[in-house]
Amino acid sequence: MRMVFINLPVRDVKRSTEFFRELGFEFNDEFASESTAAMVVAENVSVMFLAEEHFKSFINGEIADATSVKEVLTCLTAESREEIDEMVARAIAAGGKAWKPATEHGPMYGGSFQDLDGHVWELAYMPQA
Structure with missing residues (x-):
């Protein structure tokens, strides 16, 4: 594997x-x-x-400042819309920052936050048919 x-x-x-x-x-x-x-x-x-x-x-060049430019968007799936809302709230309470408002695309739901270094973490709920 x-x-x-x-x-x-x-x-x-x-x-x-x-x-x-x-x-x-x-x-x-x-x-x-x-x-x-x-x-x-x-x-x-x-x-x-x-x-x-x-x-x-490990790299050539400089490290991107994730607070001002984005080098990657990391997206993790969630088991429910509630899990997304709870994790975003916990991230903000732990010192992270809100990123974009929650979104809905048909049955899909997403949320996001920035961690302490400005990296963006997206969360997605995609109900299975």
């Missing part, structure tokens, strides 16, 4: 970890250090939060 690792630069790994724990995410401590945290999204999908200096060792 193929695995997916999404790597994001963060200013403070500990604060980012605490923020996403507040949203109900778990972390794989096997990949934890002062400069790295591994948030488990699904069995084969993780988001790696890398301290900016550590992240720089």
Whole structure:
């Protein structure tokens, strides 16, 4: 089975970890250090939060300032509209920022927020037929 690792630069790994724990995410401590945290999204999908200096060792060029430009939109599915509204509210209460208003596209429903470093997280509910 193929695995997916999404790597994001963060200013403070500990604060980012605490923020996403507040949203109900778990972390794989096997990949934890002062400069790295591994948030488990699904069995084969993780988001790696890398301290900016550590992240720089993997790239050419500069790190995008996610508070002013967007380098990626990360979208996660949700089990219900209520789950989306609750997670967005928890994200804002934990120090994140509102991104765009909730949207409806037929039976689909979406919400979003920015994390502590300005990365955008979208949430989507898509009822199965």
